[in-house]
Amino acid sequence: MVATAVPVVTDGPCCAPIAREPLGEADAAELATLLKAVADPVRLRLLSMIGSHAGGEACVCDLTDAFDLTAPTISHHLKVLRTAGLIDGERRGTWVYYRIIPKQVARLGALFTPLAEPVSA
Amino acid sequence: MVATAVPVVTDGPCCAPIAREPLGEADAAELATLLKAVADPVRLRLLSMIGSHAGGEACVCDLTDAFDLTAPTISHHLKVLRTAGLIDGERRGTWVYYRIIPKQVARLGALFTPLAEPVSA
DNA sequence: CTATCATTTAGACGGCTGTCGAAGCAGTCG
């Protein structure tokens, strides 16, 4: 968390955080990396499937079956998501289970959220 | 808009919309296109500069000066953002001014926002 | 130990993408 010392004036539906002050070069580069990780239809669906799966985690075998893609390709996409810190994988016996890391996903949302509603928390 | 007829159970601070139900193939493809448009450091900064500029719009000349890139390259990035429906440009005399289209930007935010707070609207 | 299944890694290949220089279009100034 960077916590820029800018007083957030929630005076109505103004604009997303990205539109409050110009983004620095370094921040932009880092955020772009994060965004690139989700800017792919397959990875978007993988993330969605993992997140919406009962128990909060999904087995790779289930994920692979849902696409017309080979197992290595799915594995590659999962690695991209894992490297970006969006998901975490764990091996239990024969199968590997993936789980979403909500904090990092929320970071993406915070970027473009209009902040129209006051943050009650 | 595909509008899958699934009853969305908002039973508390669960997870982002993307994690409530698996994303359809078509929706994923369309969202990926939108995300690709912002998954670039230069475009992220352009969007941020335009959005945070006084008056809500920025001249291309200002934008070009802020980067170590040639004018055609900046123009290319602006076109990508415009094609994605994120910004809109208008020529006034000698200069061209760009403006953010908040609705489309908000769509991005809604994707990953945790929805921890009840939607008052 | 060997066989088999689940997943990842390695290597290769075609297509997309960011960048540039050159040229074209639009508007202003003399």
Next chain:
DNA sequence: CGACTGCTTCGACAGCCGTCTAAATGATAG
């Protein structure tokens, strides 16, 4: 009209990315 400035389009090129096949690794079963 003719020259000049601001921005975009065009064409080309290097590098990245998504996909595959083949092979390696990890774990269980017989």
